[in-house]
Amino acid sequence: MTLPPEGTSMHASSFCSLGSKLFFAAVLVSPITSLAQSDSKSLRNNYGVSVQDLKLAGKGHAAFDKGSRLLEKGDTAGSIAYLEQATSESPEHYKAYYDLGVAQFRLGHLAEAEQAFQKAIDLTGGGFAPPQFGLGAIFCKKQEFLLAETILQRGVELESGSAIGKYYLAWAQFGLNRLVEAERSAEQALARNANLAEAYSLLARIHQRQRNAPAVARDLEVYLKLDTHKEFARRLAAKIQQEMAQDTAASVIAAIHP
Numbered sequence: 001m002t003l004p005p006e007g008t009s010m011h012a013s014s015f016c017s018l019g020s021k022l023f024f025a026a027v028l029v030s031p032i033t034s035l036a037q038s039d040s041k042s043l044r045n046n047y048g049v050s051v052q053d054l055k056l057a058g059k060g061h062a063a064f065d066k067g068s069r070l071l072e073k074g075d076t077a078g079s080i081a082y083l084e085q086a087t088s089e090s091p092e093h094y095k096a097y098y099d100l101g102v103a104q105f106r107l108g109h110l111a112e113a114e115q116a117f118q119k120a121i122d123l124t125g126g127g128f129a130p131p132q133f134g135l136g137a138i139f140c141k142k143q144e145f146l147l148a149e150t151i152l153q154r155g156v157e158l159e160s161g162s163a164i165g166k167y168y169l170a171w172a173q174f175g176l177n178r179l180v181e182a183e184r185s186a187e188q189a190l191a192r193n194a195n196l197a198e199a200y201s202l203l204a205r206i207h208q209r210q211r212n213a214p215a216v217a218r219d220l221e222v223y224l225k226l227d228t229h230k231e232f233a234r235r236l237a238a239k240i241q242q243e244m245a246q247d248t249a250a251s252v253i254a255a256i257h258p
Contacts (some may be wrong), residue, residue, distance in 0.1 A: 064096045065245050071099055076106045087119075094123040098131045105134060114138050129159035136168050145175030163193035170202055174209075197226035197233070204240050213244060220252060 067082030080103050101116030103247035113134065120131035132155030137149035149172040156165040170185035183206050189199045204258035220237045227233035 007118065025093050045051045061086075061090075064099070065097070067103075070098050071103055075238070079103050082181055092188060094120045094128060097123065098134070101131060101134050105138070110138050110141065126154065129155040129162060129165060129207055132158070132249075133162065133165050133168055136172065140168060140171045140175060143167055143175065148172040149176065161192055163189045163196050163199075167196060167202070168190065169197050170199070170206075174202065174206060175207075176231060179206055183210075190228055197223055200226065201233075201240075203238075208240055208247075211247065214239065217245060 028195065031186075064086035065083045067079040067086060068075075070079035070219060080100065083100040085097050086093050087100060088094070097116045097120040101113045101120065104110075104113035104116060108156055117131040117134040117138070119137050120128065121135065124131075128131070132151050136148045136152035136155065139145070139151065149169065152165060152169040152172055159165055161207055165188035170182045170189060173179075173182035173185055183203065186199050186203045186206065189196055190203075193199075200219045200223035204216050204223065206223065207215035207219060220240065224233050
């Protein structure tokens, strides 16, 4: 995984500025080498993907390994040439296409990322969840929330234990203004990964829209403790608190002057 507007058009400027950065901070933008450390049910249980894994032992392996590790270390731009080489040498290398999508996503090249994620999905017959989470995140960023939700639901069906899948699903549901569902999905994300700071910032936005000030305060308190990008976290928390104060003031004025 951006701060969706009320219904379809509230605080659009916030959606595109501070909130959009959360998509790039989320665990989704991790290469296969990182994802392999987590519980990837779709990768282990889907026979079609397992057969393809056997085919990937030869061509493209060295380039993929180099590109993936550069990506994991943060050298996003440097990883792209190797990942493209891997896909060229092995057109069936769905993992290389996924990591290439991650790299392009990190750099803000959404069209290229979308194409790479979709290729990974096509190669696995939709049997590999991570690129579906990636594609869903892109559609969230483009504010195409209904399409994002559909794709993310498919990914979550494959990998129900994914915190990131639930996190992006919550963003899509928030964008559709289905707050109860969004709150539930965000809480499910945290049940799977209690240290996912971005889920707390999302919950703060959900509770803000529900005008639940005590819950917003609790969400932001945990968010500020967890987020490693402290300056950004403080700015986002201050922005949410400011908006809450403005909403309260507007409600008071409306009550006095109906």
